[in-house]
Amino acid sequence: CNQSLEGVQPLFDAELAVLTGNGNAASAAIESNSWGITGGEAWPKVYATTADTINLRAAAEGVSMLFSSGDNPGISVPASDPYSLAVGGTSLGIGQAGNRLFETGWSNDDALYYKGWQDEGIGRDAAGGGASLLFAQPAYQRGIVPPSMASPGIGRSQLNRAVPDISADADGNTGILQGVIVQGAKGHADQYQTFLDGGTSLASPLVAGMLADAEQGQPANLGFVNPLLYSLHGTPALHDALPASSYPASDRTGYTPYGGGVYQL
Numbered sequence: 001c002n003q004s005l006e007g008v009q010p011l012f013d014a015e016l017a018v019l020t021g022n023g024n025a026a027s028a029a030i031e032s033n034s035w036g037i038t039g040g041e042a043w044p045k046v047y048a049t050t051a052d053t054i055n056l057r058a059a060a061e062g063v064s065m066l067f068s069s070g071d072n073p074g075i076s077v078p079a080s081d082p083y084s085l086a087v088g089g090t091s092l093g094i095g096q097a098g099n100r101l102f103e104t105g106w107s108n109d110d111a112l113y114y115k116g117w118q119d120e121g122i123g124r125d126a127a128g129g130g131a132s133l134l135f136a137q138p139a140y141q142r143g144i145v146p147p148s149m150a151s152p153g154i155g156r157s158q159l160n161r162a163v164p165d166i167s168a169d170a171d172g173n174t175g176i177l178q179g180v181i182v183q184g185a186k187g188h189a190d191q192y193q194t195f196l197d198g199g200t201s202l203a204s205p206l207v208a209g210m211l212a213d214a215e216q217g218q219p220a221n222l223g224f225v226n227p228l229l230y231s232l233h234g235t236p237a238l239h240d241a242l243p244a245s246s247y248p249a250s251d252r253t254g255y256t257p258y259g260g261g262v263y264q265l
Contacts, residue, residue: 066207068203088164107126
């Protein structure tokens with residue numbers, strides 16, 4: 001019922017509740033957040049500065065803060081914050097032996113029909129990402145993120161924070177099978193139904209689970225994990241989600257996030 005900051009205040013409060021814990025220590029070592037303000041960097045700066053303050057506190061307390069990068073074009077707050085671990089999405093194929101058959105960037109906007117590939121436009125079917133308009137490139141991304149991916153727009157020379165940092169399965173066709181109990185009509189039994197689901201709201205908790213596994217038996221929490229992840233660049237620890245084939249083809253056009261979506265340059 002708290003509508004402060006356009007209803008975002010309760011979400012900040014929930015993050016803080018975990019950090020406050022019992023008053024002596026945080027109640028969890030990892031927070032997975034599946035929410036974001038699309039075009040949030042174009043909103044009043046108080047949203048971004050509040051998120052940055054909370055994430056900085058989490059880093060000081062050894063708590064990992066994960067945020068879905070969003071399922072829309074452009075970037076969102078708090079995922080764009082340098083102290084967030086922004087999680088994007090992939091389409092993942094797993095073989096019968098548990099092996100990775102393919103893993104590529106998630107985008108359902110190109111669909112294969114009888115007559116070939118058809119571009120269905122940019123919708124809520126691909127992981128958000130891009131370069132921040134507010135935050136400069138953090139030290140852990142320097143020399144690793146290509147300049148072309150760190151520039152917030154054509155004609156801009158500065159390098160800024162790039163999103164996402166890491167990705168996991170988010171394609172509804174390769175994602176998770178959810179089950180719900182649907183209340184039956186009067187005189188009829190309840191029914192258990194399943195459906196496919198995905199989105200970066202799936203990818204973020206998947207990565208959080210991997211971090212939780214990695215922390216088992218360690219003397220301390222991994223905490224602010226971004227510098228560690230980027231230090232593993234080029235090693236077998238990380239898998240590069242390259243295009244599975246030459247189709248579907250993607251148009252490489254410059255975009256800069258603003259407002260509720262993007263402006264094409």
